Amino acid sequence: MPNPVRRLRIVTLLALLHGAAVHAAPACGPAPSGELRAERVAAVQPSRSESGLYEGPVWIKDALYFSDFSLVPGYPSRVRKLDLDGRVTTVIEDSGSNGLAVDAHGDLVAATHKYKALSRYALADGQRATLAGTYHGAVFNSPNDVAIAKDGTMYFTDPDFQKTAAPGGQPVTGVYRVGTDGTVTLVDGSRPNPNGVSLSPAGDVLYVNAGDGMLRAYPIVDGVPGAGKDIVRGLEIPDGMAVDCHGNLYVAEHTARRVRVFTPQGRELATIRTDANVTNAAFGGADGTTLYLTGAGAIWQVRLGVTGSPY
DSSP: OOOHHHHHHHHHHHHHHTTOOSSOSOOOOOOOOEEEEOEEOTTOOOSSSSOEEEEEEEEETTEEEEEEEESSTTOOEEEEEEETTSOEEEEESSOOEEEEEEOTTSOEEEEETTTTEEEEEOTTTOOEEEEEOOBTTBOOSOOOEEEEOTTSOEEEEEOSTTGGGSSOOOSSOEEEEEOTTOOEEEEEOOSSSOOOEEEOTTSOEEEEEOTTSOEEEEEEETTEEOOOEEEEOOOSSEEEEEEBTTOOEEEEETTTTEEEEEOTTOOEEEEEEOSSOEEEEEEESTTSOEEEEEESSOEEEEEOSOOBOOO
16 A cells, blocks of 8 residues: 555655645635625715716725716716725726726726726826727727736727717727737627626636627637637626636626626526626635625625635
8 A cells, every 4th residue: 555644745745846835826716606695895885976886896905996987977987995994095086987907017907988998097196098099090989897818918898888978989889909019909899888808717718798688708819819609698787797716707787786607608606696786896805705796886795715806
């Protein structure tokens, strides 16, 4: 019979020789299943008298950042921050933003309807830079949501929800790719009001949902998305999305007041309920296993046993 102690020593030595620690990164954890309910974060209260939405949650270091925008003409928006201790502050007063992401430098990448562009905000001083401002000589409609690949390639959706925030726009509602050299290409201009956008953990699949109620997967080969395939149909007004470490997709269904969890193949795993319209999702918290949800005048949280994307 093999000596179990000797075998353990050999396995440990092989791991060290390959540059891996015996206790490497924590396990991914089990995906949720069944019916769950998210709880409101009491510290987050509306900062405006008029109606509006919270959007674009993104976890950066030890805080959740989110867009707080009004539904009055122009859709004025600010970026607020929720700290782990429950303190809420405004970090960018006039961001004009909807969806948010974080880049390799730790700065905000924002889908900005005010500028009809994809923008970067430096968290150190709030200064804005345009990352993508036009396609074929025209500004975008109202950039909505954004995802960033490991090599810095960016993808964003451009529906017409806040198109009246500024003049101009595109002839289609589209999904766009912004290469690392700044080149903008149209991934798909055939879908009505594309909304939530996410990437698989390996970065080899782009996921986009839209007003057609479908969640579509676009395989990425050599950095370029190919023709998409619908993996989920019949979504109720789909909105933003998050992805966990297994590649499962957490899709917000706006007026259905829920987030449904699907495998990469489209099989439903779980439903997370909220008590108001929900817009988007992101993983964060001290250990990365808290799912934060944004929506109509509320932010919710639900503790899960799995980690995932910070936006």
